[in-house]
Amino acid sequence: MKAYDRAYFERWYRHPEDRVSTRDSLDRKVRMALSVTEFLIGRQIRSVLDVGCGEAPWQPVLKRLRPEAYYVGVDSSDYAIERFGKSRNIVHGTLGKLSTLGFDRGIDLIVCADVLQYVDTRNVERGLRTIRRLVGGVAYIEAFTTEDAMEGDHADWHERTAAEYRRLFRRARLTQCGPYCFANADELNATTFELLSA
Numbered sequence: 001m002k003a004y005d006r007a008y009f010e011r012w013y014r015h016p017e018d019r020v021s022t023r024d025s026l027d028r029k030v031r032m033a034l035s036v037t038e039f040l041i042g043r044q045i046r047s048v049l050d051v052g053c054g055e056a057p058w059q060p061v062l063k064r065l066r067p068e069a070y071y072v073g074v075d076s077s078d079y080a081i082e083r084f085g086k087s088r089n090i091v092h093g094t095l096g097k098l099s100t101l102g103f104d105r106g107i108d109l110i111v112c113a114d115v116l117q118y119v120d121t122r123n124v125e126r127g128l129r130t131i132r133r134l135v136g137g138v139a140y141i142e143a144f145t146t147e148d149a150m151e152g153d154h155a156d157w158h159e160r161t162a163a164e165y166r167r168l169f170r171r172a173r174l175t176q177c178g179p180y181c182f183a184n185a186d187e188l189n190a191t192t193f194e195l196l197s198a
Helices: 006-013 024-043 057-066 076-090 121-134 162-171 187-198
Strands: 049-053 072-075 090-092 108-114 135-141 176-179 181-184
Touching: 024 057, 024 076, 024 108, 024 135, 024 176, 049 076, 049 121, 049 181, 049 187, 057 072, 072 076, 076 090, 121 135, 121 162, 121 176, 135 176, 181 187
Parallel strands: 049 072, 049 108, 072 090, 108 135
Antiparallel strands: 135 181, 176 181
């Protein structure tokens, strides 16, 4: 069984040869997700749910950019929760069991970054349906496909084409509204109408 322990995060998030992102690239990613969300909801975000957050690297960036926003992370890694659970507000859970964690609807920004390719299709479908129900603004969901030249951890990787991901998002009734950004189609239509009418 794959272990999301300290060694895993040291290798893929901090080792100079193997890390999959840098502080600068993470900062740009968070700023983009914030910008798309705040454009669509017409105000600064107040709430963020980060599914499969790992060590919750988004939390310090969001804290700096939007100090008043409430952040909660969800992850299955005992290591991440033991080390960062209190300081970064991480609770134990998975994408597939997101519906059992008791979150309220209307979350401004839901993050699910670098997760889908490690989750079986049944649990991806469950998780996406729950994200659609909970999101009040934008869901930032990275979906890496067989067509992408992906570097990094390929252990327990679920190969899916771009067409397969498009079907999964359509079935969940999530509409793309920017790079890796999706919204509940009903919420998006209402919000867009309000913005255009203002």
